[in-house]
Amino acid sequence: MSKSRSTRIDRLSSLPEHVAHKVFSSLSMEDIFRLSSVSRRCWQLCISIPFLIFDDSRYQSSEIKRTRLLNNLERMLVARQGMDTESFNIRWSLENYGIEEERRVLSWLHTVVKCNVKQLDLDIVLKSEAEFALPHSLLSCLLLESLTLKFKNGIGILNIPSSISCSGFSSLKSLELKSVRISDSFGDWVSSYCRVLTKLSLIYTKGAKSIIITSSSLETLKIWLPDNLFRLHVSGEILSYVVLHWTFDSFPNTRDLQLSTPRLEELFWAGNFLNCGILENYTSLVKAHILLFSSCSFTSMVQYLDCVLRLVHNVRHLSLNEYCLNEYDKTKECCDFENVPFLHNLKSVMIELPRQGENDLKLINYLLKHAENLQKMTASYGSPLRSDLTRMIAGYDKASSDAEVNIRRVRFYPKALRVSQKNNNSPFDSWELDFVIIL
Amino acid sequence: MSSSSTTTTTTRLLMLKASDGVTFEVEEAVATKLGAINNMVEEEGSEDLICLPNVNGKFLGMVLEWCKKHANNNTNSDKGNDEVNKWWDKEFVMDLDQNTLYHLLMAADYLSGTELVDLLTEKVASMIRGKKVEEIRETFKIKSDFLPGQEEEIRKKNSWAFE
Numbered sequence: 172m173s174k175s176r177s178t179r180i181d182r183l184s185s186l187p188e189h190v191a192h193k194v195f196s197s198l199s200m201e202d203i204f205r206l207s208s209v210s211r212r213c214w215q216l217c218i219s220i221p222f223l224i225f226d227d228s229r230y231q232s233s234e235i236k237r238t239r240l241l242n243n244l245e246r247m248l249v250a251r252q253g254m255d256t257e258s259f260n261i262r263w264s265l266e267n268y269g270i271e272e273e274r275r276v277l278s279w280l281h282t283v284v285k286c287n288v289k290q291l292d293l294d295i296v297l298k299s300e301a302e303f304a305l306p307h308s309l310l311s312c313l314l315l316e317s318l319t320l321k322f323k324n325g326i327g328i329l330n331i332p333s334s335i336s337c338s339g340f341s342s343l344k345s346l347e348l349k350s351v352r353i354s355d356s357f358g359d360w361v362s363s364y365c366r367v368l369t370k371l372s373l374i375y376t377k378g379a380k381s382i383i384i385t386s387s388s389l390e391t392l393k394i395w396l397p398d399n400l401f402r403l404h405v406s407g408e409i410l411s412y413v414v415l416h417w418t419f420d421s422f423p424n425t426r427d428l429q430l431s432t433p434r435l436e437e438l439f440w441a442g443n444f445l446n447c448g449i450l451e452n453y454t455s456l457v458k459a460h461i462l463l464f465s466s467c468s469f470t471s472m473v474q475y476l477d478c479v480l481r482l483v484h485n486v487r488h489l490s491l492n493e494y495c496l497n498e499y500d501k502t503k504e505c506c507d508f509e510n511v512p513f514l515h516n517l518k519s520v521m522i523e524l525p526r527q528g529e530n531d532l533k534l535i536n537y538l539l540k541h542a543e544n545l546q547k548m549t550a551s552y553g554s555p556l557r558s559d560l561t562r563m564i565a566g567y568d569k570a571s572s573d574a575e576v577n578i579r580r581v582r583f584y585p586k587a588l589r590v591s592q593k594n595n596n597s598p599f600d601s602w603e604l605d606f607v608i609i610l
Numbered sequence: 611m612s613s614s615s616t617t618t619t620t621t622r623l624l625m626l627k628a629s630d631g632v633t634f635e636v637e638e639a640v641a642t643k644l645g646a647i648n649n650m651v652e653e654e655g656s657e658d659l660i661c662l663p664n665v666n667g668k669f670l671g672m673v674l675e676w677c678k679k680h681a682n683n684n685t686n687s688d689k690g691n692d693e694v695n696k697w698w699d700k701e702f703v704m705d706l707d708q709n710t711l712y713h714l715l716m717a718a719d720y721l722s723g724t725e726l727v728d729l730l731t732e733k734v735a736s737m738i739r740g741k742k743v744e745e746i747r748e749t750f751k752i753k754s755d756f757l758p759g760q761e762e763e764i765r766k767k768n769s770w771a772f773e
């Protein structure tokens with residue numbers, strides 16, 4: 172370090188507040204606590220940090236240290252005296268520490284919603300089957316732009332008053348709920364009060380039998396394994412990306428899916444097939460990932476697959492997974508895919524071959540023969556490769572001489588995350604992971 | 611006193627003047643790495659002499675040196691460029707004394723050089739991270755200005771748990 176005269180000036184304390192906060196943004200809370208004991212100026216800079224992270228992940232084992240952490244965090248919150256808070260991030264486990272800490276988390280939320288918070292991120296581990304009621308005051312955060320509420324083990328409860336007097340959430344752009352109980356009024360509330368919402372993600376939500384959303388701002392929608400949902404109507408003028416994973420045991424005609432999304436570009440659809448016939452006219456749909464399994468309303472699997480292909484007839488990039496083909500293969504019928512209209516647009520195909528059966532090969536043969544603009548086909552297999560498969564596929568006629576065919580073995584990382592369709596309790600998030608790897 | 615960068619005939623040159631009168635002639639692509647300059651050029655073109663009264667020649671020179679490296683390395687879109695930039699950044703901040711670091715950071719903030727601010731704030735953060743209270747004071751030559759008893763109280767409640 173230089174010994175020049177100027178280094179005697181305290182350069183840290185003389186930084187303007189916004190620059191000092193920038194420096195602090197990459198420090199841990201522990202670093203911040205230490206720093207706050209350095210000088211009065213440092214203390215003042217520390218307590219005015221506009222982004223707070225309350226994270227207990229390193230304080231699970233020692234109760235004494237945990238108590239100190241809590242005291243420090245709360246002292247800081249008190250010292251701030253309602254200063255504006257840009258972002259507030261709580262990652263906390265209530266699994267081993269019961270009602271007392273739950274109250275404290277709630278009081279943090281009460282405090283911070285009064286501080287013009289823009290981004291609130293809550294990631295709570297509960298005791299098994301426990302419930303966590305989110306405070307009503309959350310719904311009155313006028314400046315909130317991003318809200319994430321995630322729960323593990325138990326569920327969070329977001330009560331939306333049926334007649335909403337508050338004008339909250341008028342700035343909300345992103346809403347993500349995971350394992351949260353909502354009600355049938357959720358859809359109305361989103362439609363009426365979240366007028367600038369662009370991203371909505373509902374993962375393992377409970378409580379709503381019907382979700383009806385009309386939004387002119389929504390661009391991305393993800394609905395992942397909703398519990399006991401019967402009706403889903405979504406109408407979005409500029410909705411372009413939809414992820415829908417909806418499975419159920421009962422007959423599909425008790426379920427009602429309507430998507431009115433003229434600008435849909437990419438669709439990921441997994442779960443039970445619902446013959447909603449809604450996608451046929453979608454000219455902007457470019458990519459479709461179809462992971463559907465059949466339902467009993469179809470007389471034959473051929474009819475089923477034909478229907479799936481018709482639904483997405485405009486797509487340029489198509490992925491079909493083994494659940495489609497598995498079922499299809501079982502029928503042992505010889506199928507004709509005559510007059511399937513989507514082939515002209517098709518540029519890339521991703522196809523899974525769990526069995527490498529005759530019907531899989533017929534489908535590949537058909538696609539190669541008729542998809543005149545096909546550039547790339549990737550066939551992936553999990554089981555040992557049939558010795559003659561590569562040779563057979565290479566021998567097929569191709570309508571597009573440029574079409575490149577890749578045959579790849581599928582490997583999963585980590586292996587344990589390989590998901591079974593039948594098990595609803597498995598970590599379904601890994602479905603996406605699997606998918607990425609396959610692609 | 612004036613320093614100028616070599617240039618080809620096709621690129622436009624901007625003229626920047628620091629608080630002490632030192633002027634720099636730099637390629638537009640280099641100077642517009644700085645948000646403040648970029649805005650001025652977009653608004654009013656690149657013809658005028660741009661005066662920067664809040665930064666002196668020494669530090670403006672250093673900021674522009676950084677911009678030049680990054681602008682040049684960005685033009686060839688090789689994959690290795692990220693690595694080159696990182697390596698160069700590391701060298702750039704390695705031996706900075708605190709006085710220079712402070713003035714550079716103030717200059718980068720003043721000129722809205724976002725990437726450079728990130729680099730320099732991270733350097734400062736690395737001087738704080740994991741350190742005890744006394745070590746932080748030592749590093750930055752900070753004198754405790756707590757009232758008698760106040761510091762004792764704060765320590766008792768606060769940092770001792772984390773030391």
